[in-house]
Amino acid sequence: MIRVILGEDQRLLREALATLLSLEDDIEVVGQAENGEQALELIMKEEPDIAILDIEMPLKTGLDVAEAVHKLDLPCKILMLTTFARPGYFQRAMACGIRGYLLKDSSSDQLADTIRQIESGKRVISPELSLAVWDDPNPLSPREKEVLCLAAQGMTLQDISSSLFLSHGTVRNYMSEAISRVGANTRIEAITIARDKGWLE
Structure with a gap:
């Protein structure tokens, strides 16, 4: 049995996914x-085989959670769900x-087939997402x-120069080149452009 947890802030979608997966x-x-x-917390408590995470969640994003799991060297595998093919996120x-x-x-x-492939040791990427990186690096x-990033936090050039x-x-x-x-x-x-593309993540 493949044990999974779901991380998704939209309750309707989360419960629908749980219902569909429970049929497997x-x-x-x-x-x-x-x-x-x-x-x-659930990953650490339940020790699931796979965590299915939405990228954009409150408190910690799916990417934050994935990075924590990686840093803590937890055995749980991460399957990321996203609405947008943003290269920076990918x-x-x-x-x-x-x-x-x-x-x-x-x-x-x-989704169910992807879960099985991940559990068997494979990596599965939507073709649309991998193409987005090539098309828009x-x-x-x-x-x-x-x-x-520092300018996006409201810092002036003088503040940034002091900070760095x-x-x-x-x-x-650097700012001129970035623009x-x-x-x-x-x-x-x-x-605005860099945020929309996911390049500041």
């Missing part, structure tokens, strides 16, 4: 969480060792991303 002879839903903190998910990545409009048969360098121990001119150059790379005209526009 070899899958048992052993817990449900409405936010990321609950999901992580890259971050891959970096923390998730085993599956599906769009929410996948069929229940596809993150153009920002690590430092440009860092500068843009860089000169004001260097930070200004250019994402195809924006202003700092605010660059932050």
Whole structure:
């Protein structure tokens, strides 16, 4: 029996998934969480084989939970569900060792089959999601991303230069490059574009 937990903040969807998966002879839903903190607690308490997590949840995102599981070296495998094919999310998910990545409009048969494949040791990625990374990769360098993230938190260039121990001119150059790379005209526009693409995650 494959033991799974569900982490999804939309109650209707979470309960529908639980009902559909309970119809499978070899899958048992052993817990449900409405936010990321609950999901992580359930993973540690129930020790499921697989955790099915929505990326965007309150308190902790699905990615936060996946990173915690990876850092704590827990045996639970992570299957991520998402509505959007955002390249930044995908890259971050891959970096923390998730085993599956599906769009929410996948069929229940596809979900159940994915669970079985993950349990057997395979990695399963929706074709639409893997294509999104090739079609729209993150153009920002690590430092440009860092500068843009700090600006998104409301920090001025002077604040950022102090925080990163860089000169004001260097930070200004990174910001200028970031604005250019994402195809924006202003700092605010660059932050908006990068957030929408998942490049600041």
